[in-house]
Amino acid sequence: MSEAMGLAGTRAESAEGTATEGVSVRNLGVRYRDRVLLEGISTEFRPRRVTAIVGPTGCGKTTLLRSINRMHDQAPGMRVTGSVSIDGADIYAPGVGVRGLRRRVGMLFQRPNPFPQSIADNISLAPRAHGLVSRREAAHLVEERLTEVGLWEAVRGRLNASPFHLSGGQQQLLCLARALALSPDVLLLDEPTSSLDPATTEHIERLITQLSERVTILIVTHNLAQAARISDDVLFLMAGRVVEAASSRTFFNDPGDERSRAYVSGRIG
Amino acid sequence: MRHTRGAIFWLLCAIALAVIVFPLIDIVVTLVRVAAPLLRPSLFATTTQAGGLGVENGILGSLLVGAGVLIVAGPIGVLAGLYIAEFASGRPRALLRFFSEVLSGVPSIVVGYVGYVVLVKALGWGYSLLAAVVALSMLILPYVVKNTEVAFESVPRSLREGAAALGLSRLTTIRRVLLPPALPLIVSGLVLAEAIATGETAPLLFTANWSDLNPQLGLTHNPFGYLTGTVYYSFNLPSKGEHQLAFAAALVTVVMILLMVIAGRLITMRARRMTANLEV
Protein backbone atom coordinates (compact mmCIF):
# COMPACT_ATOMS: atom_id res chain seq x y z
CA MET A 1 0.00 0.00 0.00
CA SER A 2 2.77 2.42 0.86
CA GLU A 3 4.51 2.15 -2.49
CA ALA A 4 1.35 2.63 -4.49
CA MET A 5 0.54 5.70 -2.51
CA GLY A 6 4.01 7.07 -2.50
CA LEU A 7 4.19 7.01 -6.25
CA ALA A 8 0.67 8.30 -6.77
CA GLY A 9 1.02 11.96 -7.66
CA THR A 10 2.89 13.68 -4.86
CA ARG A 11 3.41 17.11 -6.30
CA ALA A 12 6.82 18.25 -7.41
CA GLU A 13 8.68 20.62 -5.15
CA SER A 14 9.24 24.08 -6.52
CA ALA A 15 10.98 27.26 -5.55
CA GLU A 16 10.94 28.31 -1.88
CA GLY A 17 9.23 31.53 -0.79
CA THR A 18 11.25 34.23 0.91
CA ALA A 19 12.45 33.34 4.38
CA THR A 20 9.94 35.40 6.35
CA GLU A 21 6.87 34.34 4.42
CA GLY A 22 4.59 31.51 5.43
CA VAL A 23 3.86 30.20 8.89
CA SER A 24 6.71 29.67 11.27
CA VAL A 25 6.24 27.77 14.53
CA ARG A 26 8.92 28.08 17.24
CA ASN A 27 9.03 25.82 20.26
CA LEU A 28 5.26 25.74 20.52
CA GLY A 29 3.74 24.12 23.57
CA VAL A 30 0.07 23.70 24.45
CA ARG A 31 -1.13 22.55 27.83
CA TYR A 32 -4.58 21.83 29.12
CA ARG A 33 -4.33 22.35 32.89
CA ASP A 34 -1.34 20.14 33.73
CA ARG A 35 -1.69 17.91 30.68
CA VAL A 36 0.76 18.43 27.83
CA LEU A 37 -1.02 18.36 24.48
CA LEU A 38 1.82 19.70 22.34
CA GLU A 39 5.47 20.20 23.25
CA GLY A 40 8.51 21.65 21.51
CA ILE A 41 6.90 22.01 18.11
CA SER A 42 9.20 23.87 15.72
CA THR A 43 8.47 23.83 12.05
CA GLU A 44 7.95 25.95 8.95
CA PHE A 45 4.90 25.89 6.73
CA ARG A 46 6.02 27.12 3.34
CA PRO A 47 4.00 29.92 1.74
CA ARG A 48 1.55 28.92 -1.00
CA ARG A 49 2.17 25.25 -0.42
CA VAL A 50 -0.07 22.53 0.92
CA THR A 51 1.22 20.93 4.10
CA ALA A 52 -0.53 17.82 5.35
CA ILE A 53 -0.49 17.32 9.10
CA VAL A 54 -0.78 13.63 9.84
CA GLY A 55 -0.52 11.35 12.82
CA PRO A 56 -2.54 8.97 14.99
CA THR A 57 -5.83 10.11 16.56
CA GLY A 58 -5.27 12.31 19.58
CA CYS A 59 -1.67 13.20 18.68
CA GLY A 60 -2.48 16.92 18.65
CA LYS A 61 -3.16 17.74 14.98
CA THR A 62 -6.27 19.76 15.69
CA THR A 63 -4.61 21.40 18.68
CA LEU A 64 -1.72 22.53 16.46
CA LEU A 65 -4.06 23.86 13.81
CA ARG A 66 -6.03 25.83 16.38
CA SER A 67 -2.84 27.42 17.71
CA ILE A 68 -2.36 29.11 14.36
CA ASN A 69 -5.49 31.25 14.55
CA ARG A 70 -5.46 31.47 18.34
CA MET A 71 -8.61 29.44 18.84
CA HIS A 72 -7.28 28.34 22.23
CA ASP A 73 -7.50 31.91 23.51
CA GLN A 74 -11.02 31.63 24.94
CA ALA A 75 -10.79 28.04 26.12
CA PRO A 76 -10.41 28.02 29.89
CA GLY A 77 -7.48 25.92 31.10
CA MET A 78 -5.62 26.05 27.77
CA ARG A 79 -2.15 27.57 27.84
CA VAL A 80 -0.01 28.23 24.78
CA THR A 81 3.75 28.84 24.98
CA GLY A 82 6.38 29.51 22.33
CA SER A 83 5.61 31.47 19.21
CA VAL A 84 3.84 31.33 15.88
CA SER A 85 4.73 33.84 13.19
CA ILE A 86 2.88 34.54 9.99
CA ASP A 87 4.89 36.37 7.36
CA GLY A 88 7.45 37.19 10.02
CA ALA A 89 5.10 38.69 12.63
CA ASP A 90 4.46 36.88 15.93
CA ILE A 91 0.71 36.35 16.20
CA TYR A 92 0.91 35.91 19.98
CA ALA A 93 2.77 39.19 20.49
CA PRO A 94 1.02 41.68 22.75
CA GLY A 95 -1.16 44.07 20.81
CA VAL A 96 -2.00 41.67 18.02
CA GLY A 97 -5.74 41.78 17.36
CA VAL A 98 -7.16 38.31 17.25
CA ARG A 99 -10.01 39.35 14.94
CA GLY A 100 -7.61 40.85 12.43
CA LEU A 101 -5.53 37.68 12.63
CA ARG A 102 -8.54 35.48 11.93
CA ARG A 103 -9.46 37.67 8.99
CA ARG A 104 -6.18 36.59 7.42
CA VAL A 105 -6.27 32.97 8.63
CA GLY A 106 -9.37 31.08 7.51
CA MET A 107 -10.51 27.77 8.98
CA LEU A 108 -12.63 24.89 7.81
CA PHE A 109 -13.90 22.36 10.33
CA GLN A 110 -14.42 18.64 10.28
CA ARG A 111 -18.18 19.01 10.07
CA PRO A 112 -19.72 21.78 7.96
CA ASN A 113 -21.09 24.57 10.17
CA PRO A 114 -23.02 27.07 8.04
CA PHE A 115 -24.62 29.95 9.91
CA PRO A 116 -28.40 30.09 10.40
CA GLN A 117 -28.61 32.83 7.79
CA SER A 118 -29.39 32.73 4.10
CA ILE A 119 -26.84 31.18 1.77
CA ALA A 120 -25.85 34.64 0.50
CA ASP A 121 -25.54 36.08 4.01
CA ASN A 122 -23.32 33.19 5.03
CA ILE A 123 -20.77 34.48 2.58
CA SER A 124 -21.24 38.23 2.91
CA LEU A 125 -21.56 38.37 6.70
CA ALA A 126 -17.86 38.32 7.60
CA PRO A 127 -16.59 40.61 4.79
CA ARG A 128 -19.36 43.08 5.68
CA ALA A 129 -18.55 42.85 9.40
CA HIS A 130 -14.87 43.50 8.68
CA GLY A 131 -15.78 46.43 6.48
CA LEU A 132 -14.10 44.92 3.43
CA VAL A 133 -16.98 45.37 1.00
CA SER A 134 -20.01 47.59 0.57
CA ARG A 135 -23.49 46.12 0.45
CA ARG A 136 -23.44 46.40 -3.32
CA GLU A 137 -20.04 44.74 -3.68
CA ALA A 138 -21.18 41.97 -1.35
CA ALA A 139 -23.65 40.61 -3.91
CA HIS A 140 -20.86 40.38 -6.43
CA LEU A 141 -18.57 38.72 -3.88
CA VAL A 142 -21.23 36.10 -3.14
CA GLU A 143 -21.41 35.09 -6.78
CA GLU A 144 -17.65 35.18 -7.19
CA ARG A 145 -16.90 32.92 -4.22
CA LEU A 146 -19.74 30.51 -4.89
CA THR A 147 -18.51 30.22 -8.46
CA GLU A 148 -14.98 29.62 -7.27
CA VAL A 149 -16.02 26.65 -5.14
CA GLY A 150 -18.33 25.37 -7.88
CA LEU A 151 -21.57 25.91 -5.98
CA TRP A 152 -23.00 28.82 -7.95
CA GLU A 153 -25.07 26.88 -10.46
CA ALA A 154 -26.57 24.74 -7.71
CA VAL A 155 -27.65 27.59 -5.45
CA ARG A 156 -28.07 30.67 -7.65
CA GLY A 157 -31.85 30.27 -7.54
CA ARG A 158 -32.04 30.02 -3.75
CA LEU A 159 -29.49 32.47 -2.41
CA ASN A 160 -31.99 33.67 0.16
CA ALA A 161 -32.90 30.19 1.36
CA SER A 162 -31.56 28.35 4.37
CA PRO A 163 -28.21 26.57 3.92
CA PHE A 164 -29.43 23.59 5.92
CA HIS A 165 -31.32 22.13 3.00
CA LEU A 166 -28.06 21.68 1.10
CA SER A 167 -26.26 18.33 1.17
CA GLY A 168 -23.37 17.90 3.59
CA GLY A 169 -20.85 18.30 0.79
CA GLN A 170 -22.55 21.46 -0.48
CA GLN A 171 -22.60 22.83 3.07
CA GLN A 172 -18.87 22.25 3.38
CA LEU A 173 -18.29 24.00 0.04
CA LEU A 174 -20.39 26.90 1.31
CA CYS A 175 -18.19 27.05 4.42
CA LEU A 176 -15.12 27.09 2.19
CA ALA A 177 -16.60 29.91 0.12
CA ARG A 178 -17.39 31.72 3.38
CA ALA A 179 -13.76 31.45 4.49
CA LEU A 180 -12.49 32.53 1.06
CA ALA A 181 -14.72 35.61 1.13
CA LEU A 182 -12.20 37.21 3.51
CA SER A 183 -9.33 36.55 1.07
CA PRO A 184 -7.21 34.77 3.69
CA ASP A 185 -3.45 34.33 3.35
CA VAL A 186 -3.57 31.08 5.28
CA LEU A 187 -6.21 28.33 5.32
CA LEU A 188 -6.46 25.83 8.15
CA LEU A 189 -8.39 22.73 7.14
CA ASP A 190 -9.25 20.20 9.84
CA GLU A 191 -10.15 16.92 8.13
CA PRO A 192 -12.43 18.88 5.81
CA THR A 193 -13.52 15.87 3.77
CA SER A 194 -13.78 13.20 6.45
CA SER A 195 -17.59 13.35 6.47
CA LEU A 196 -18.04 13.76 2.72
CA ASP A 197 -18.71 11.53 -0.27
CA PRO A 198 -15.87 10.63 -2.65
CA ALA A 199 -17.02 12.95 -5.46
CA THR A 200 -17.15 16.02 -3.21
CA THR A 201 -13.87 14.96 -1.61
CA GLU A 202 -12.21 14.89 -5.02
CA HIS A 203 -13.74 18.24 -5.87
CA ILE A 204 -12.42 19.81 -2.66
CA GLU A 205 -8.98 18.31 -3.25
CA ARG A 206 -8.86 19.95 -6.67
CA LEU A 207 -9.90 23.25 -5.11
CA ILE A 208 -7.13 22.95 -2.51
CA THR A 209 -4.56 22.47 -5.23
CA GLN A 210 -5.87 25.50 -7.13
CA LEU A 211 -6.00 27.65 -3.99
CA SER A 212 -2.42 26.82 -3.09
CA GLU A 213 -1.35 29.14 -5.90
CA ARG A 214 -2.20 32.05 -3.66
CA VAL A 215 -2.89 30.68 -0.15
CA THR A 216 -0.75 28.85 2.39
CA ILE A 217 -2.68 25.71 3.25
CA LEU A 218 -2.41 23.47 6.29
CA ILE A 219 -4.60 20.40 6.12
CA VAL A 220 -5.10 17.85 8.84
CA THR A 221 -6.02 14.53 7.35
CA HIS A 222 -6.46 10.96 8.43
CA ASN A 223 -6.31 9.83 4.89
CA LEU A 224 -2.71 9.17 3.84
CA ALA A 225 -3.70 8.69 0.21
CA GLN A 226 -5.23 12.15 0.32
CA ALA A 227 -2.08 13.59 1.90
CA ALA A 228 -0.02 12.01 -0.86
CA ARG A 229 -2.33 13.36 -3.57
CA ILE A 230 -2.52 16.97 -2.52
CA SER A 231 0.35 17.90 -0.22
CA ASP A 232 3.73 19.42 -1.01
CA ASP A 233 5.00 18.83 2.52
CA VAL A 234 4.08 16.56 5.39
CA LEU A 235 4.29 17.15 9.12
CA PHE A 236 4.04 13.93 11.08
CA LEU A 237 3.12 14.18 14.76
CA MET A 238 2.98 11.58 17.49
CA ALA A 239 1.95 12.17 21.10
CA GLY A 240 2.20 15.94 20.79
CA ARG A 241 5.65 16.05 19.20
CA VAL A 242 7.04 16.35 15.70
CA VAL A 243 8.38 13.07 14.41
CA GLU A 244 9.22 14.23 10.93
CA ALA A 245 8.75 17.24 8.69
CA ALA A 246 9.60 16.54 5.08
CA SER A 247 8.50 17.02 1.52
CA SER A 248 5.69 14.63 0.59
CA ARG A 249 7.92 12.82 -1.83
CA THR A 250 10.49 12.16 0.85
CA PHE A 251 7.93 11.33 3.50
CA PHE A 252 6.07 8.78 1.42
CA ASN A 253 9.00 7.24 -0.43
CA ASP A 254 11.97 7.51 1.87
CA PRO A 255 11.03 8.73 5.32
CA GLY A 256 13.86 9.64 7.65
CA ASP A 257 12.34 8.21 10.80
CA GLU A 258 11.52 4.60 11.55
CA ARG A 259 8.14 5.64 13.01
CA SER A 260 7.26 7.48 9.80
CA ARG A 261 8.07 4.35 7.88
CA ALA A 262 5.82 2.35 10.16
CA TYR A 263 3.03 4.92 9.89
CA VAL A 264 3.20 5.18 6.11
CA SER A 265 3.14 1.41 5.77
CA GLY A 266 0.10 1.23 8.04
CA ARG A 267 1.84 -0.54 10.91
CA ILE A 268 0.94 2.26 13.35
CA GLY A 269 -1.77 4.86 13.37
CA MET B 1 -43.40 -8.95 22.96
CA ARG B 2 -41.86 -6.02 21.12
CA HIS B 3 -45.18 -5.53 19.40
CA THR B 4 -47.12 -5.31 22.68
CA ARG B 5 -44.56 -2.90 24.07
CA GLY B 6 -44.98 -0.68 21.03
CA ALA B 7 -48.74 -0.79 21.41
CA ILE B 8 -48.51 0.10 25.11
CA PHE B 9 -46.20 2.98 24.26
CA TRP B 10 -48.65 4.42 21.76
CA LEU B 11 -51.53 3.89 24.14
CA LEU B 12 -49.70 5.87 26.83
CA CYS B 13 -48.96 8.61 24.32
CA ALA B 14 -52.63 8.77 23.38
CA ILE B 15 -53.63 8.94 27.04
CA ALA B 16 -51.10 11.71 27.70
CA LEU B 17 -52.42 13.64 24.71
CA ALA B 18 -55.98 13.15 25.89
CA VAL B 19 -55.07 14.33 29.40
CA ILE B 20 -53.84 17.59 27.87
CA VAL B 21 -56.36 18.11 25.10
CA PHE B 22 -59.68 17.08 26.66
CA PRO B 23 -59.58 19.33 29.72
CA LEU B 24 -58.67 22.25 27.46
CA ILE B 25 -61.59 21.53 25.15
CA ASP B 26 -63.83 20.96 28.15
CA ILE B 27 -62.80 24.31 29.66
CA VAL B 28 -63.41 26.23 26.46
CA VAL B 29 -66.75 24.49 25.79
CA THR B 30 -67.95 25.18 29.34
CA LEU B 31 -66.86 28.81 29.16
CA VAL B 32 -68.61 29.34 25.82
CA ARG B 33 -71.76 27.54 26.96
CA VAL B 34 -72.19 29.54 30.17
CA ALA B 35 -71.05 32.87 28.73
CA ALA B 36 -73.11 32.51 25.53
CA PRO B 37 -75.80 35.11 26.35
CA LEU B 38 -73.12 37.77 26.83
CA LEU B 39 -71.03 36.94 23.76
CA ARG B 40 -71.88 39.90 21.55
CA PRO B 41 -69.89 43.02 20.55
CA SER B 42 -71.32 45.12 23.38
CA LEU B 43 -69.42 42.87 25.83
CA PHE B 44 -66.28 44.71 24.77
CA ALA B 45 -67.83 48.16 24.98
CA THR B 46 -69.26 47.86 28.46
CA THR B 47 -67.46 48.38 31.75
CA THR B 48 -68.46 46.82 35.05
CA GLN B 49 -69.56 50.22 36.31
CA ALA B 50 -73.03 50.24 37.90
CA GLY B 51 -73.45 46.50 37.46
CA GLY B 52 -72.58 46.63 33.76
CA LEU B 53 -71.96 43.22 32.20
CA GLY B 54 -68.85 43.89 30.12
CA VAL B 55 -65.12 43.37 30.02
CA GLU B 56 -64.02 46.70 28.59
CA ASN B 57 -62.28 47.93 31.74
CA GLY B 58 -60.88 44.43 32.34
CA ILE B 59 -59.37 44.08 28.87
CA LEU B 60 -57.89 47.58 28.85
CA GLY B 61 -56.30 47.02 32.26
CA SER B 62 -54.91 43.63 31.28
CA LEU B 63 -53.51 44.99 28.01
CA LEU B 64 -51.85 47.88 29.85
CA VAL B 65 -50.32 45.56 32.43
CA GLY B 66 -49.23 43.14 29.69
CA ALA B 67 -47.58 45.93 27.71
CA GLY B 68 -45.95 47.35 30.84
CA VAL B 69 -44.56 43.98 31.84
CA LEU B 70 -43.21 43.44 28.32
CA ILE B 71 -41.52 46.84 28.43
CA VAL B 72 -40.05 46.38 31.91
CA ALA B 73 -39.35 42.66 32.28
CA GLY B 74 -38.70 41.95 28.59
CA PRO B 75 -35.47 43.90 28.08
CA ILE B 76 -34.23 43.35 31.63
CA GLY B 77 -34.89 39.61 31.50
CA VAL B 78 -33.45 39.08 28.02
CA LEU B 79 -30.35 41.14 28.80
CA ALA B 80 -29.85 39.37 32.12
CA GLY B 81 -30.20 35.96 30.43
CA LEU B 82 -27.81 37.04 27.67
CA TYR B 83 -25.37 38.31 30.27
CA ILE B 84 -25.47 35.04 32.21
CA ALA B 85 -25.08 32.94 29.08
CA GLU B 86 -22.50 34.92 27.11
CA PHE B 87 -20.65 37.38 29.31
CA ALA B 88 -20.67 36.51 33.01
CA SER B 89 -18.54 33.82 34.53
CA GLY B 90 -17.61 32.58 37.96
CA ARG B 91 -19.17 34.29 40.96
CA PRO B 92 -21.34 36.96 39.25
CA ARG B 93 -22.90 34.31 37.06
CA ALA B 94 -23.54 31.97 39.99
CA LEU B 95 -25.01 34.80 42.04
CA LEU B 96 -27.34 35.97 39.26
CA ARG B 97 -28.53 32.42 38.64
CA PHE B 98 -29.14 31.96 42.35
CA PHE B 99 -31.22 35.14 42.66
CA SER B 100 -33.19 34.25 39.57
CA GLU B 101 -33.96 30.79 40.93
CA VAL B 102 -34.96 32.11 44.35
CA LEU B 103 -37.22 34.65 42.69
CA SER B 104 -38.90 31.95 40.62
CA GLY B 105 -39.74 30.07 43.80
CA VAL B 106 -41.58 32.94 45.49
CA PRO B 107 -45.37 32.36 45.40
CA SER B 108 -47.32 35.00 43.50
CA ILE B 109 -49.39 35.94 46.55
CA VAL B 110 -46.18 36.78 48.42
CA VAL B 111 -45.01 38.90 45.49
CA GLY B 112 -48.37 40.64 45.67
CA TYR B 113 -48.13 41.27 49.39
CA VAL B 114 -44.56 42.54 49.18
CA GLY B 115 -45.66 44.73 46.29
CA TYR B 116 -48.41 46.14 48.50
CA VAL B 117 -46.07 46.82 51.44
CA VAL B 118 -43.18 48.22 49.42
CA LEU B 119 -44.67 49.78 46.29
CA VAL B 120 -48.19 50.75 47.23
CA LYS B 121 -47.43 51.84 50.81
CA ALA B 122 -43.72 52.51 51.47
CA LEU B 123 -42.98 54.12 48.11
CA GLY B 124 -46.39 55.71 48.15
CA TRP B 125 -47.42 54.77 44.60
CA GLY B 126 -50.85 53.76 45.78
CA TYR B 127 -52.86 51.13 43.89
CA SER B 128 -51.58 51.74 40.41
CA LEU B 129 -50.40 50.50 37.05
CA LEU B 130 -46.80 51.14 38.07
CA ALA B 131 -47.06 49.02 41.21
CA ALA B 132 -48.82 46.23 39.31
CA VAL B 133 -46.29 46.22 36.47
CA VAL B 134 -43.33 46.14 38.83
CA ALA B 135 -44.83 43.37 40.99
CA LEU B 136 -45.74 41.21 37.98
CA SER B 137 -42.35 41.87 36.41
CA MET B 138 -40.70 40.42 39.52
CA LEU B 139 -42.89 37.38 39.16
CA ILE B 140 -42.12 36.64 35.52
CA LEU B 141 -38.54 37.87 35.27
CA PRO B 142 -37.06 34.46 36.17
CA TYR B 143 -38.88 32.78 33.27
CA VAL B 144 -37.55 35.31 30.76
CA VAL B 145 -34.03 35.07 32.19
CA LYS B 146 -33.98 31.29 32.25
CA ASN B 147 -35.40 30.85 28.77
CA THR B 148 -32.95 33.36 27.31
CA GLU B 149 -30.04 31.77 29.11
CA VAL B 150 -30.92 28.26 27.95
CA ALA B 151 -31.64 29.56 24.45
CA PHE B 152 -28.12 30.92 24.01
CA GLU B 153 -26.42 28.06 25.79
CA SER B 154 -28.06 25.47 23.58
CA VAL B 155 -26.71 26.96 20.36
CA PRO B 156 -24.28 24.39 18.95
CA ARG B 157 -20.63 25.05 19.73
CA SER B 158 -19.71 24.60 16.09
CA LEU B 159 -21.56 27.82 15.23
CA ARG B 160 -19.63 29.81 17.82
CA GLU B 161 -16.38 28.35 16.53
CA GLY B 162 -17.28 29.18 12.96
CA ALA B 163 -18.01 32.76 13.96
CA ALA B 164 -14.82 33.03 16.01
CA ALA B 165 -12.73 31.62 13.16
CA LEU B 166 -13.99 34.40 10.89
CA GLY B 167 -12.98 37.06 13.39
CA LEU B 168 -16.56 38.19 14.01
CA SER B 169 -17.03 40.46 17.00
CA ARG B 170 -18.95 39.22 20.00
CA LEU B 171 -21.86 41.49 19.13
CA THR B 172 -22.03 40.37 15.50
CA THR B 173 -21.76 36.76 16.63
CA ILE B 174 -24.66 37.18 19.03
CA ARG B 175 -26.82 39.12 16.60
CA ARG B 176 -26.25 37.15 13.40
CA VAL B 177 -25.13 33.69 14.46
CA LEU B 178 -26.50 32.90 17.91
CA LEU B 179 -29.75 34.86 17.91
CA PRO B 180 -31.54 33.09 15.03
CA PRO B 181 -31.41 29.66 16.65
CA ALA B 182 -31.94 31.17 20.12
CA LEU B 183 -34.89 33.36 19.17
CA PRO B 184 -37.73 30.80 19.31
CA LEU B 185 -36.90 29.88 22.90
CA ILE B 186 -36.45 33.52 23.95
CA VAL B 187 -39.80 34.46 22.43
CA SER B 188 -41.50 31.49 24.03
CA GLY B 189 -40.16 32.73 27.38
CA LEU B 190 -41.68 36.14 26.70
CA VAL B 191 -44.98 34.60 25.64
CA LEU B 192 -45.03 32.49 28.78
CA ALA B 193 -44.32 35.64 30.80
CA GLU B 194 -47.15 37.50 29.09
CA ALA B 195 -49.51 34.59 29.61
CA ILE B 196 -48.69 34.55 33.32
CA ALA B 197 -49.07 38.32 33.54
CA THR B 198 -52.47 38.04 31.87
CA GLY B 199 -53.60 35.09 33.94
CA GLU B 200 -52.35 36.11 37.40
CA THR B 201 -54.76 37.43 39.98
CA ALA B 202 -53.17 37.60 43.43
CA PRO B 203 -50.43 40.18 42.74
CA LEU B 204 -52.97 42.44 41.04
CA LEU B 205 -55.45 42.27 43.91
CA PHE B 206 -52.69 43.69 46.11
CA THR B 207 -51.24 46.28 43.74
CA ALA B 208 -54.00 47.33 41.33
CA ASN B 209 -56.91 46.72 43.66
CA TRP B 210 -59.94 47.21 41.40
CA SER B 211 -61.89 49.79 39.48
CA ASP B 212 -65.15 49.52 37.58
CA LEU B 213 -64.03 52.39 35.38
CA ASN B 214 -61.68 52.18 32.42
CA PRO B 215 -58.03 52.76 33.42
CA GLN B 216 -57.27 56.43 34.00
CA LEU B 217 -54.23 58.35 32.86
CA GLY B 218 -51.42 58.37 35.41
CA LEU B 219 -48.99 55.67 36.44
CA THR B 220 -49.56 56.04 40.18
CA HIS B 221 -52.59 56.35 42.44
CA ASN B 222 -55.01 54.87 39.97
CA PRO B 223 -56.59 51.55 40.86
CA PHE B 224 -57.76 49.74 37.72
CA GLY B 225 -59.62 46.67 36.54
CA TYR B 226 -58.22 43.55 34.84
CA LEU B 227 -59.74 40.45 33.28
CA THR B 228 -58.92 38.03 36.09
CA GLY B 229 -60.41 40.58 38.47
CA THR B 230 -63.63 40.54 36.48
CA VAL B 231 -63.67 36.77 36.87
CA TYR B 232 -62.77 36.93 40.56
CA TYR B 233 -65.24 39.58 41.63
CA SER B 234 -68.16 38.51 39.43
CA PHE B 235 -68.00 34.77 40.01
CA ASN B 236 -69.41 34.81 43.52
CA LEU B 237 -72.07 37.41 42.93
CA PRO B 238 -75.56 35.94 43.15
CA SER B 239 -76.93 37.39 39.91
CA LYS B 240 -77.02 35.10 36.91
CA GLY B 241 -75.69 37.87 34.65
CA GLU B 242 -72.64 38.39 36.88
CA HIS B 243 -72.01 34.66 36.83
CA GLN B 244 -72.11 34.69 33.02
CA LEU B 245 -69.78 37.71 33.00
CA ALA B 246 -67.20 35.75 35.04
CA PHE B 247 -67.24 33.02 32.40
CA ALA B 248 -67.08 35.53 29.54
CA ALA B 249 -64.08 37.25 31.11
CA ALA B 250 -62.37 33.90 31.60
CA LEU B 251 -63.01 33.03 27.96
CA VAL B 252 -61.56 36.35 26.82
CA THR B 253 -58.50 35.68 28.98
CA VAL B 254 -57.96 32.26 27.39
CA VAL B 255 -58.38 33.71 23.89
CA MET B 256 -55.91 36.51 24.65
CA ILE B 257 -53.31 34.01 25.81
CA LEU B 258 -53.95 31.96 22.68
CA LEU B 259 -53.39 35.05 20.52
CA MET B 260 -50.11 35.69 22.32
CA VAL B 261 -48.92 32.18 21.57
CA ILE B 262 -49.84 32.64 17.89
CA ALA B 263 -48.07 36.00 17.78
CA GLY B 264 -44.98 34.33 19.27
CA ARG B 265 -45.09 31.72 16.50
CA LEU B 266 -45.33 34.38 13.81
CA ILE B 267 -42.40 36.31 15.26
CA THR B 268 -40.16 33.26 15.24
CA MET B 269 -41.20 32.01 11.82
CA ARG B 270 -38.38 33.67 9.87
CA ALA B 271 -35.82 32.51 12.39
CA ARG B 272 -37.21 28.98 12.18
CA ARG B 273 -37.05 29.06 8.41
CA MET B 274 -33.30 29.64 8.56
CA THR B 275 -32.65 27.11 11.30
CA ALA B 276 -34.76 24.21 10.06
CA ASN B 277 -32.55 21.12 9.72
CA LEU B 278 -29.85 22.73 11.86
CA GLU B 279 -28.32 19.85 13.76
CA VAL B 280 -28.03 20.60 17.43
Ligand SMILES: Nc1ncnc2c1ncn2[C@@H]1O[C@H](COP(=O)(O)OP(=O)(O)O)[C@@H](O)[C@H]1O
Ligand atom coordinates in the same frame (compact mmCIF):
# COMPACT_ATOMS: atom_id res chain seq x y z
N1 LIG C 1 -10.32 21.56 24.75
C1 LIG C 1 -9.62 20.49 25.21
N2 LIG C 1 -9.60 20.22 26.52
C2 LIG C 1 -8.92 19.17 26.98
N3 LIG C 1 -8.24 18.31 26.24
C3 LIG C 1 -8.21 18.52 24.93
C4 LIG C 1 -8.91 19.62 24.34
N4 LIG C 1 -8.72 19.57 23.02
C5 LIG C 1 -7.96 18.49 22.80
N5 LIG C 1 -7.64 17.86 23.94
C6 LIG C 1 -6.80 16.67 24.07
O1 LIG C 1 -5.62 16.92 23.37
C7 LIG C 1 -5.19 15.76 22.68
C8 LIG C 1 -4.98 16.07 21.25
O2 LIG C 1 -6.25 16.33 20.67
P1 LIG C 1 -6.41 16.74 19.15
O3 LIG C 1 -5.50 17.87 18.85
O4 LIG C 1 -7.85 16.98 18.93
O5 LIG C 1 -5.94 15.43 18.40
P2 LIG C 1 -6.10 15.02 16.88
O6 LIG C 1 -6.73 16.15 16.16
O7 LIG C 1 -4.70 14.74 16.43
O8 LIG C 1 -6.92 13.78 16.85
C9 LIG C 1 -6.23 14.70 22.93
O9 LIG C 1 -5.73 13.81 23.89
C10 LIG C 1 -7.42 15.45 23.43
O10 LIG C 1 -8.11 14.69 24.38
Ligand SMILES: [Mg+2]
Ligand atom coordinates in the same frame (compact mmCIF):
# COMPACT_ATOMS: atom_id res chain seq x y z
MG1 LIG D 1 -8.60 16.29 15.19
